[in-house]
Amino acid sequence: MSRPQKSGDEKRTVTVRVRFTPAEKKQLWETAAEAGRSPSDFIRAASLGCKPLRPKPTPEREALIRLQAELGKVGSNVNQIAHALNTCLLNGDPVSVPEEAISRAMSNVEILTHAIQLELRHGH
Numbered sequence: 001m002s003r004p005q006k007s008g009d010e011k012r013t014v015t016v017r018v019r020f021t022p023a024e025k026k027q028l029w030e031t032a033a034e035a036g037r038s039p040s041d042f043i044r045a046a047s048l049g050c051k052p053l054r055p056k057p058t059p060e061r062e063a064l065i066r067l068q069a070e071l072g073k074v075g076s077n078v079n080q081i082a083h084a085l086n087t088c089l090l091n092g093d094p095v096s097v098p099e100e101a102i103s104r105a106m107s108n109v110e111i112l113t114h115a116i117q118l119e120l121r122h123g124h
Contacts, residue, residue, distance in 0.1 A: 006047075010059065061120065068116045075109040 020028065032042035036058075044050040057065065081103045088095050 008069065022074050064116055064120055068113065070118065071109060071113055075106065075113065078109060079123070 028042070028047065029039055032039045035042055041050075081097070085095050085097060085099070085102065
């Protein structure tokens with residue numbers, strides 16, 4: 001799912017350069033991380049009072065996102081297997097995996113993917 005496009009006034013196109021010492025940069029990055037924000041969002045909030053674009057994901061949310069990516073890979077592999085087996089069926093070659101097993105596996109992948117998406121939408 002891609003992010004929605006912003007209108008011209010909402011796009012951030014201007015860059016402001018600020019110099020820091022290495023120690024200051026390290027402190028900024030650490031403080032922003034502790035606040036659950038990116039360094040850019042942290043600076044914006046501190047200087048302009050802006051709300052963050054999106055909060056830094058919690059470890060649980062990051063785990064769900066990684067799990068969703070892995071589940072997508074599994075679903076893709078199952079789909080490729082189903083395609084290969086369907087080709088065997090069309091060619092009259094013997095098939096050792098029942099079509100119901102593939103359908104059930106794909107259905108389970110879709111159910112799990114949907115459940116993960118619901119959790120991610122609710123901020124978990």
